[in-house]
Amino acid sequence: MFLDPTHFIKEQAFSKSFCDNIVNIGYKKKLEKAKIQDGSQVNRKSQVTFIQDKDIESEITKVVNKINEETKWNFLLREFEPLQYTVYGVNNYYDWHIDSHRKPYRNKLIRKLSFTICLNNNYEGGLFELCSPHPISLKNISTSHFLKQGSIIVFPSHMWHKVHEVTSGVRKVLVGWILGKPFA
Numbered sequence: 001m002f003l004d005p006t007h008f009i010k011e012q013a014f015s016k017s018f019c020d021n022i023v024n025i026g027y028k029k030k031l032e033k034a035k036i037q038d039g040s041q042v043n044r045k046s047q048v049t050f051i052q053d054k055d056i057e058s059e060i061t062k063v064v065n066k067i068n069e070e071t072k073w074n075f076l077l078r079e080f081e082p083l084q085y086t087v088y089g090v091n092n093y094y095d096w097h098i099d100s101h102r103k104p105y106r107n108k109l110i111r112k113l114s115f116t117i118c119l120n121n122n123y124e125g126g127l128f129e130l131c132s133p134h135p136i137s138l139k140n141i142s143t144s145h146f147l148k149q150g151s152i153i154v155f156p157s158h159m160w161h162k163v164h165e166v167t168s169g170v171r172k173v174l175v176g177w178i179l180g181k182p183f184a
Helices: 016-028 054-070
Strands: 008-010 047-051 083-088 093-097 110-118 123-125 128-132 141-145 152-156 160-163 166-169 171-180
Touching: 008 054, 016 047, 016 054, 016 083, 016 110, 016 171, 054 083, 054 110, 054 152, 054 171
Parallel strands: none
Antiparallel strands: 008 152, 047 083, 083 171, 093 160, 110 152, 110 171, 123 166, 128 141, 128 160
């Protein structure tokens, strides 16, 4: 599947108060060591908790639907997985991975779109990098982005991506996946 664009960033998609509210919700929950479902646990170092909040999902849905339309991806989207509040401290990272799984879920849906919303600005490092693989590795196309508070990056869940090591401060993000029927 070839998509152009391969991802979309919307700066200031969400207000400071929206971001601060998510941080406050996340702060009240118990953070756990992040785990990887399909892969090596050494590829990831961060802490996570999950948030299920219909008001937050509703605000994100408006933005993601508009991006899905503007990019002309036009993916048929059904529902959110629980949102993941992720905290990256110094030396934390998430190496190259994709968000899609090997098989559909029991409800026969797959992850179609992934997104990350940056919730704060007080960190360094932690670049978000995407790669469009090519059979000849020298032709891989890679782009890195420093996300600012309120920004969202949306991309198809089958895209390779990573979070570079945080070098100072704490990077706080809300990560999500939107499900739909498998591509025909």
